[in-house]
Amino acid sequence: MLLLCGTAQMADLIDILVVGAGPAGGNAALAAARHGKHVVLLDEQVKPGGQIWRAKDSSILSAPQTPESSAGDALRAQITKAQIDHRGSTRIWQIERQTEGWDVHVLRDGQVERLTTKTLVLATGAHEFVQPIPGWTKPGVFGLAGATALFKQNLSPPGQRTIVSGTGPLVFFVASEICRLGGTVAAVVTPNTRRDWVAKLPALARRVDLALRGALWIVHLMMDRIPIFWGCSVVSVEGVARVESAEIQKLDANWAPKGETWSIDADSLCLGHGLIPSIEAPQLSGVTISYRSDLGGWVPDIGEDGATSVEGVFLCGDGTGIRGAAAAELHGTLAGLSAAEHLGARTAKERATLRSRFNRAARFGLAMTALSTPRPGLAMLTKPDTIVCRCESLTQTRIAQEVEVGAASTNAVKSGLRAGMGPCGGKYCQTAIARFIAMHENRPEAEIPPSAPRPPLRPVPVSALSADFDYDDLPIPKPAPL
Amino acid sequence: MIRLAPDQSAQIRRTEKVEFTFDGTAIWGHAGESLAAALIRSGRLHLRDAPEDTDPRGAFCLMGLCQECLVVLEGQTVESCRIELQPGIDVTSLRYGADG
Ligand SMILES: Cc1cc2nc3c(=O)[nH]c(=O)nc-3n(C[C@H](O)[C@@H](O)[C@H](O)COP(=O)(O)OP(=O)(O)OC[C@H]3O[C@@H](n4cnc5c(N)ncnc54)[C@H](O)[C@@H]3O)c2cc1C
Ligand code: FES
Numbered sequence: 001m002l003l004l005c006g007t008a009q010m011a012d013l014i015d016i017l018v019v020g021a022g023p024a025g026g027n028a029a030l031a032a033a034r035h036g037k038h039v040v041l042l043d044e045q046v047k048p049g050g051q052i053w054r055a056k057d058s059s060i061l062s063a064p065q066t067p068e069s070s071a072g073d074a075l076r077a078q079i080t081k082a083q084i085d086h087r088g089s090t091r092i093w094q095i096e097r098q099t100e101g102w103d104v105h106v107l108r109d110g111q112v113e114r115l116t117t118k119t120l121v122l123a124t125g126a127h128e129f130v131q132p133i134p135g136w137t138k139p140g141v142f143g144l145a146g147a148t149a150l151f152k153q154n155l156s157p158p159g160q161r162t163i164v165s166g167t168g169p170l171v172f173f174v175a176s177e178i179c180r181l182g183g184t185v186a187a188v189v190t191p192n193t194r195r196d197w198v199a200k201l202p203a204l205a206r207r208v209d210l211a212l213r214g215a216l217w218i219v220h221l222m223m224d225r226i227p228i229f230w231g232c233s234v235v236s237v238e239g240v241a242r243v244e245s246a247e248i249q250k251l252d253a254n255w256a257p258k259g260e261t262w263s264i265d266a267d268s269l270c271l272g273h274g275l276i277p278s279i280e281a282p283q284l285s286g287v288t289i290s291y292r293s294d295l296g297g298w299v300p301d302i303g304e305d306g307a308t309s310v311e312g313v314f315l316c317g318d319g320t321g322i323r324g325a326a327a328a329e330l331h332g333t334l335a336g337l338s339a340a341e342h343l344g345a346r347t348a349k350e351r352a353t354l355r356s357r358f359n360r361a362a363r364f365g366l367a368m369t370a371l372s373t374p375r376p377g378l379a380m381l382t383k384p385d386t387i388v389c390r391c392e393s394l395t396q397t398r399i400a401q402e403v404e405v406g407a408a409s410t411n412a413v414k415s416g417l418r419a420g421m422g423p424c425g426g427k428y429c430q431t432a433i434a435r436f437i438a439m440h441e442n443r444p445e446a447e448i449p450p451s452a453p454r455p456p457l458r459p460v461p462v463s464a465l466s467a468d469f470d471y472d473d474l475p476i477p478k479p480a481p482l
Numbered sequence: 483m484i485r486l487a488p489d490q491s492a493q494i495r496r497t498e499k500v501e502f503t504f505d506g507t508a509i510w511g512h513a514g515e516s517l518a519a520a521l522i523r524s525g526r527l528h529l530r531d532a533p534e535d536t537d538p539r540g541a542f543c544l545m546g547l548c549q550e551c552l553v554v555l556e557g558q559t560v561e562s563c564r565i566e567l568q569p570g571i572d573v574t575s576l577r578y579g580a581d582g
Contacts, residue, residue, distance in 0.1 A: 044546060057514055057516060057519075058497070058513075058514035058515075058566070059497045059512035059515035059567070060495070060496060061496060062494075062495045063490070063493065063495070064493050064494075127543075127547060128543075137537060138538065139529065139539060139541075140527045141542065142541065142542060142543075142544060143542060143544070143548075146542065146543040147544065149544040149545045149563075150519060150522070153519075154516060154519035156519050158522065159522070179489065180488065180489065180490050180491075181489075181494075182489050182492075241528050241538040242528060242538070390532075390539075390542070390548065390550065391549070393533075393534035393535040393537065394534075422549075423549035424547060424548045424549050427547050427548070428542075428548055
């Protein structure tokens with residue numbers, strides 16, 4: 001594939017450009033291609049699969065299959081067979097409305113490129129939320145969901161002796177994977193109680209296969225005599241220049257820490273508190289957002305089958321609410337069909353048969369999201385001198401001072417302190433800051449929207465920006481420190 | 483003890499080990515794995531110092547979002563979690579602090 005750089009070549013007009021090659025985007029591309037549309041599928045990962053089915057890297061010659069690797073291989077095979085123009089290692093950093101459709105600016109092999117498409121399917125998935133705790137910036141602390149990338153891609157555990165702390169089913173999956181890959185789990189710590197899980201039995205009964213798999217993870221851990229601390233959280237991390245131990249504390253029903261703490265030695269910690277829909281790309285395309293705690297926070301406003309009020313823009317998957325992978329696959333197919341319909345295909349019947357399956361899968365996914373979403377007390381884990389914004393090393397006290405002088409939104413904190421303007425683009429602090437403002441001012445989170453996203457969505461090295469493009473008005477974030 | 487969750491690490495076949503350097507020390511990793519994975523396996527977790535307070539930092543999100551895993555490779559700052567390990571590369575951490 002030729003790199004279309006600068007104005008040297010005008011890009012072909014694509015029918016449907018799909019951003020994100022996970023269960024949602026991959027299936028959207030397949031559905032649209034079945035209806036004869038010219039589809040391009042972009043993802044920053046090398047191969048399709050998304051977060052749940054992330055592909056192994058080229059260092060792995062062979063390895064036992066897992067349900068995730070098999071499902072991912074099946075999707076990858078289908079995409080190859082359908083001859084979809086999949087471009088991996090391609091980061092989307094800007095989306096602009098044009099008269100004929102949309103310009104999508106991407107970064108690939110250190111070069112910028114512009115693609116033009118009639119319609120967009122945005123399937124950018126989710127990123128994880130981690131409530132900041134003292135010491136969470138120490139080397140050896142990994143995101144709970146992020147750690148699964150190490151398992152799926154590199155088949156490596158995060159250390160020799162790992163504490164796994166977090167919400168929902170993911171904490172048990174991560175612990176089980178660490179054991180499978182030869183690591184040792186020092187303890188599993190979860191704010192959920194056994195009673196929280198029992199309350200979800202009706203939802204679990206709808207997906208007996210997935211429920212059994214989860215139950216097996218827990219039985220494995222118990223048989224291996226790995227301590228599971230229910231209703232608890234890791235509340236601080238100790239160590240000089242890396243994780244050496246972590247303090248654990250009981251939580252109350254609202255997930256605020258209470259009572260005595262105890263310490264466990266470990267060289268690594270996986271820490272995470274649920275997922276947040278990645279809504280920046282839909283926002284850049286002009287889709288409005290609403291707050292939905294049941295869906296994991298702020299989500300783009302969508303209609304039936306992924307349609308939006310912006311003509312030619314379709315959305316699907318966890319980026320529209322954390323409904324899980326099974327729902328994301330079906331939602332992707334629905335959105336791909338909607339986009340094809342928009343370009344003249346007849347898909348109404350096919351969509352009608354899929355909708356009830358999607359709704360069923362979503363009900364199970366949302367039950368897991370409810371277990372994973374933090375309760376308000378968890379915000380108390382962040383102490384005054386805890387770093388909240390990792391990029392700028394800003395503590396909660398600094399953010400509180402900004403809020404005291406009147407910053408009532410994440411936008412205001414951002415412009416006052418640069419919190420959220422560092423190289424990560426606010427992905428790891430914006431939600432914590434919003435939740436802090438909500439707690440501090442006793443306002444609902446629904447009143448504190450995330451700051452408007454500004455391109456680039458991913459870091460773009462200045463060296464990649466060619467003079468042929470009109471990038472002058474782009475606020476390029478502070479270059480990575482050298 | 484019965485182990486229900488079998489340790490499958492011995493069944494994983496990887497590419498041969500190749501040498502590279504991190505801050506001048508020779509380290510072995512598997513060609514084609516991410517640089518961050520090789521560094522984590524060798525116990526090198528402290529990859530950079532935070533620019534504002536020089537506190538030690540290392541890989542966190544493992545998926546190219548947080549920028550905590552930045553290291554220097556051939557004069558360029560790169561995300562070690564998204565760079566494939568090649569034999570013979572010289573990698574340095576981004577350090578400002580005194581503790582090294
Ligand atoms: C780190 C992580 C790990 C997870 N692991 C599991 C798991 O093990 N089991 C489980 O049941 N659920 C897991 N989930 C939940 C997961 O989101 C699934 O529900 C499922 O992957 C959702 O599918 P999706 O297609 O909507 O999104 P995703 O699978 O997240 O796919 C979105 C894709 O978009 C790409 N993308 C996003 N933005 C850009 C951009 N700007 N440029 C280029 N590409 C972009 C991403 O690389 C990604 O491949 C995980 C979530 C995260 C964040
Ligand atoms: S670990 Fe977050 S960008 Fe590499």
